[in-house]
Amino acid sequence: MKSQTKILVIGANGQLGTVLIGALQKKYGVENVVGSDLTRKDNFYGIFEIADATHQDRIQELVSKYQITQIYHLAAILSARGEENPLQTWEINMKTLFVVLEVSRRNAIDKVFYPSSIAVFGNDAPLHQTPNNAYLNPATVYGMSKAAGENWAQYYFERYGLDVRSIRYPGVIGYQSLPGGGTTDYAVAIYHKAVLHEEFTCFLEKDTTLPMIFMADTIRATLELMDAPKERIKTRTSYNIAGVSFSPIEVVQEIRKLYPEFKVNFIPDFRQDIAASWPKSIDDSAAARDWGWKPEYDLKMITQTMIQKLKEKYKTGSRNLEISPC
Ligand code: SER
Numbered sequence: 034m035k036s037q038t039k040i041l042v043i044g045a046n047g048q049l050g051t052v053l054i055g056a057l058q059k060k061y062g063v064e065n066v067v068g069s070d071l072t073r074k075d076n077f078y079g080i081f082e083i084a085d086a087t088h089q090d091r092i093q094e095l096v097s098k099y100q101i102t103q104i105y106h107l108a109a110i111l112s113a114r115g116e117e118n119p120l121q122t123w124e125i126n127m128k129t130l131f132v133v134l135e136v137s138r139r140n141a142i143d144k145v146f147y148p149s150s151i152a153v154f155g156n157d158a159p160l161h162q163t164p165n166n167a168y169l170n171p172a173t174v175y176g177m178s179k180a181a182g183e184n185w186a187q188y189y190f191e192r193y194g195l196d197v198r199s200i201r202y203p204g205v206i207g208y209q210s211l212p213g214g215g216t217t218d219y220a221v222a223i224y225h226k227a228v229l230h231e232e233f234t235c236f237l238e239k240d241t242t243l244p245m246i247f248m249a250d251t252i253r254a255t256l257e258l259m260d261a262p263k264e265r266i267k268t269r270t271s272y273n274i275a276g277v278s279f280s281p282i283e284v285v286q287e288i289r290k291l292y293p294e295f296k297v298n299f300i301p302d303f304r305q306d307i308a309a310s311w312p313k314s315i316d317d318s319a320a321a322r323d324w325g326w327k328p329e330y331d332l333k334m335i336t337q338t339m340i341q342k343l344k345e346k347y348k349t350g351s352r353n354l355e356i357s358p359c
Contacts, residue, residue: 044108046070051210086129105146114214115175126178149271152176163312172310183270199271207248208342224339239282242313246276247330261324275315287336
């Protein structure tokens with residue numbers, strides 16, 4: 034094992050990458066974290082490299098240049114956007130994973146993080162308290178790529194001893210960054226609209242309950258999993274983690290405690306069908322047992338924090354946070 038931890042984050046510009054990079058820089062030092070993505074954002078702080086993760090030579094080049102010991106592979110096309118071009122979604126999501134797994138194996142990388150998703154579950158999994166080992170028949174190409182990816186992660190662990198660790202994220206809610214192309218994205222956009230005193234049009238039915246998680250819990254879960262002693266990691270496909278489950282109308286009710294005039298329309302689109310195929314709540318007892326996972330944020334705490342932080346953000350003029358519907 035190389036002594037100094039050096040981390041490469043692929044997908045640094047995404048909803049999670051934006052925040053996780055800061056947490057990794059704080060933990061390991063700015064000089065030990067390399068962000069990479071297809072483009073560089075003006076406000077990126079730290080070491081950054083433009084890279085297309087479908088190109089193995091380029092990822093190999095970065096691993097050699099920085100003596101990388103850990104890779105966080107966050108790049109993917111999500112559930113809703115992925116349906117626009119199914120074959121391309123499969124190609125990109127799988128190709129980037131194979132590049133990461135192969136480069137990691139060849140360079141004896143210490144640890145790899147590969148996010149999976151509640152999208153791996155389909156209509157044949159129990160809707161409530163969906164267990165870690167439920168039957169997987171995903172309804173989206175994104176979900177199919179993650180279900181396959183989990184098995185590849187396990188394969189590289191068993192065949193080559195590569196220490197790949199994975200979490201099935203619920204919908205992630207944070208004020209720091211915007212999601213792009215997911216089915217759970219409404220749960221971030223709604224807070225922006227409330228703070229801006231604008232009307233919100235929700236693309237899901239009002240009573241569609243989905244598993245969600247606050248960004249702070251998401252980051253903590255990721256770091257806790259990656260810090261856990263290797264022998265504690267018993268699941269080598271991916272761990273379920275729960276945060277909180279709620280429906281759009283429940284968020285609206287919570288927001289209206291602070292913004293009583295907040296107006297919402299419900300105009301469900303194709304994303305309703307995707308959401309309907311996903312669990313309503315998640316059994317995360319395996320993660321709790323193996324590495325001590327416990328969420329902290331409930332809907333009330335999420336709502337209060339989102340509104341307070343977004344108010345500060347918009348007050349200081351960060352209106353460049355575009356709210357994309359998909
Ligand atoms: N948030 C993701 C999506 O909606 C789920 O992993 O696609």
